[in-house]
Amino acid sequence: MRKHDLDEENHSRPSRTRRPRFDDEPEPTRGGRLTEAERVRLARLREDAYTETAIPDGADRWSTWGDAEHGPLPRPDWVITELAAVDSELGILKTGKEADVHLVRRNLPGTEGVVLAAKRYRSGEHRLFHRDAGYLEGRRMRRSREMRAMESRSSFGRNLIAEQWAVAEFGALSRLWSVGAPVPYPVQRDGTELLLEFLGDGETAAPRLAQVRPEPEQLRELWFQTSAMLELLASQGLAHGDLSAYNLLVHRERIMVIDLPQVVDIVANPGGLEFLARDVRNIATWFHSRGLPERLTAVPELIEELKEIAGLR
Numbered sequence: 423m424r425k426h427d428l429d430e431e432n433h434s435r436p437s438r439t440r441r442p443r444f445d446d447e448p449e450p451t452r453g454g455r456l457t458e459a460e461r462v463r464l465a466r467l468r469e470d471a472y473t474e475t476a477i478p479d480g481a482d483r484w485s486t487w488g489d490a491e492h493g494p495l496p497r498p499d500w501v502i503t504e505l506a507a508v509d510s511e512l513g514i515l516k517t518g519k520e521a522d523v524h525l526v527r528r529n530l531p532g533t534e535g536v537v538l539a540a541k542r543y544r545s546g547e548h549r550l551f552h553r554d555a556g557y558l559e560g561r562r563m564r565r566s567r568e569m570r571a572m573e574s575r576s577s578f579g580r581n582l583i584a585e586q587w588a589v590a591e592f593g594a595l596s597r598l599w600s601v602g603a604p605v606p607y608p609v610q611r612d613g614t615e616l617l618l619e620f621l622g623d624g625e626t627a628a629p630r631l632a633q634v635r636p637e638p639e640q641l642r643e644l645w646f647q648t649s650a651m652l653e654l655l656a657s658q659g660l661a662h663g664d665l666s667a668y669n670l671l672v673h674r675e676r677i678m679v680i681d682l683p684q685v686v687d688i689v690a691n692p693g694g695l696e697f698l699a700r701d702v703r704n705i706a707t708w709f710h711s712r713g714l715p716e717r718l719t720a721v722p723e724l725i726e727e728l729k730e731i732a733g734l735r
Contacts, residue, residue: 478531481508490610494596543588543614588614591683604678621673632667647677656728661686665701667708699725
């Protein structure tokens with residue numbers, strides 16, 4: 423075949439050239455819709471489902487403790503760490519736009535065990551995380567390929583965002599629990615699933631602050647607990663980022679903070695101070711609506727005090 427004919431044939435074929443790889447971009451270890459960690463987790467669940475050895479007590483899976491990231495030390499004595507333990511699904515507790523919360527019982531065969539809250543972030547199924555742009559300021563992933571995927575909101579990128587939310591919430595809970603903040607103990611993170619201390623009695627969850635109708639004295643006490651929590655977060659350079667009466671629980675007469683994936687570093691995030699001020703205004707408004715005088719919440723003074731505690735004044 424003549425050279426002219428070869429050139430024509432080559433031009434007629436579709437180009438299969440690949441884009442150049444960036445210097446900071448290693449050979450990919452992930453592909454498709456799921457991150458590698460999520461692939462491993464799902465494969466393990468399928469293996470449990472088809473195992474020839476029956477799972478004891480009619481449970482749904484073996485404990486995932488051995489493959490998970492663990493919560494901070496010292497660990498509460500109720501945490502079950504034995505690999506012979508099993509997990510049983512008890513039902514769904516709450517549905518949300520980015521994650522659902524289920525009840526799970528973890529026990530050694532023949533024992534009662536402990537009830538946990540399993541928070542499971544959606545990955546490929548959800549359309550997008552509706553608030554992530556502002557909250558992710560100051561958080562950066564090292565691989566430029568992953569950053570581009572997250573910014574474009576591709577299927578792979580949305581899965582990375584889901585994983586980052588899970589990592590962020592687990593890290594925030596671990597940090598805050600370690601300094602004595604009123605948060606549930608984070609037992610473990612396995613991919614996009616968090617297992618957390620269940621705040622409730624039996625299988626009944628503690629009520630959200632929005633659901634309680636406190637008497638005046640209790641209302642004042644709950645406000646003082648809430649403002650003390652805000653001060654503790656500020657001492658760590660953090661703001662909740664989405665604080666409301668719907669993500670505060672009243673567990674045994676104590677305020678407990680939940681839903682922390684969007685926790686904001688008020689120093690690194692350009693909008694950090696606004697997130698902090700918005701948290702204070704939002705929660706104070708709820709207390710005002712229940713009859714707490716504005717002179718007790720003293721919102722402008724509290725915001726300034728939190729800035730000072732955070733070292734921003």
